[in-house]
Amino acid sequence: MASIKELKKDIHYITNELIIECLVADVMYEGKYESKLTDLATTLLTKKKELLSRINQYRKVKHETNAKKYFKDIQNELHDLVKEILDEVQKLEK
DSSP states (O other), X not given: OOOHHHHXXXXXXXXXXXXXXXXXXXHHTTTTTHHHHHHHHHHHHHHHHHHHHHHHHGGGOSSOXXXXXXXXXXXXXXXXXXXXXXXXXXXXXX
16 A cells, blocks of 8 residues: 555545446446446445545544554455455346
8 A cells, every 4th residue: 555645546446437337237237237236336435435434534543553454454345345346246247
C-alpha cells in the first residue's frame, strides 16, 4: 500500500467498475436479473461507504497501533468483496 490517498482511489475506482459491471449485465440480460443486480450494486455502495469511513476514522482511533496491518485488512476486505461480487455476476450467466 503506497498511501491512504491511493487506497481511497482504489476503493472508488474498483467499486465504480463493479457497479458498471452490474449495469452492463442488466442490459445484457435485458432486465431478467434486475433485482439481483440492483441488490449487488446497493451492497457495493454500502461497502464502499463503510470502507472509506473506516479509513477516515483511523486517525481518531487511538488504540490501533499497527497502521500497516489496519490498512492491509481494509485492502483484503476490498479484494474479498470484488471476488464475491464477480462470482455472483458470473453465476447469473449459468
